[in-house]
Amino acid sequence: MAPDLRRSAWIVIAAYNEQPRLGDTLARLLATGYANVVVVDDGSRDDTAAVALRHPVWVLRHLLNLGQGAALQTGIAFALKRHADYIVTFDADGQHDPTEIDRVLAPVASGEADVALGSRFLGATVNMPFARKLVLKGGIVFTRLASNVRVTDTHNGFRAFSRAAAEKVRISQNRMAHASEILDRIREHRLRYVEVPVTIRYSADTTAKGQSSWNAVRIVFDFLLGRAIR
């Protein structure tokens, strides 16, 4: 990847109570050479912000815990204000592989697509619980019905946006329904998208902290009602 892309692309990380994992994630991420990283501490109760401040990254702090969607939109808005040409969203918990950022960003940087969506089902998963797989597959079916967008992985936080696309995809769903909302916005604005194979590594730690499978019901509820309320 060209060195100037490593300066014009901004990596946005939403973090909530990620003190044990964030340091390692940032160290591995910064080793790839991306200079602009923004961590949005979403009202964590632990020392997430302090961990982030030990690294050469921008740290934004939400006074309250609003949710991952809100934190991502804050990071995206900040990156756009700082003249980002490309924006990559990346998970704080170390599930994503930073060496794959180049691959995710490539279709957007080349102009082939406005949005690149990471897909664990085109790529690989390590230690994914069966219940999680089942819920994610259900999410794919739901997205096809609700948004008429055909993707293989609907709730993958590894994405890349062109500046123009990031300006159009304004996330209003504060919590986890933002992933469905992004796909909805892609359809609404007729953005060109591609899916890129990525690897997701689950650990006991991240699985325990992550969303419960039952939360899928709330995501559907939030998404459908949130769409009705403008």
Added chain:
Amino acid sequence: MTGFQWATIPPLLLLAVLDGSRVLIGHPSFRRDRLLRFVVWLGAAAAIYNPGLPSWVANQLGIDRGADLVLYAFALAFLAVSFHFYAQGVKLQRQLTQVVRHVAISEAEKGEGTP
């Protein structure tokens, strides 16, 4: 009129007049809500004045009893009010998000959290 009718109908009519007058001269953005309340106050007053009225309306709609019509109306009203308050909550949360986001970005731009 019975004592109950005397106790309830005048206040309901007063509320109907208040909301009805505001429909005509009030702020346009609240017109729909006030019109809805006007209809509810007037309907309640009419049903209390003439208890046979709900049964008559129920029969016109193919429902057996007036009491069933009132129950169905309450169930629908409950759903509508629940959605209304949920929507208000969502809108308030969105406004709060804007404030929190503004503070977070402003503080970062002032130099806090600079790499």
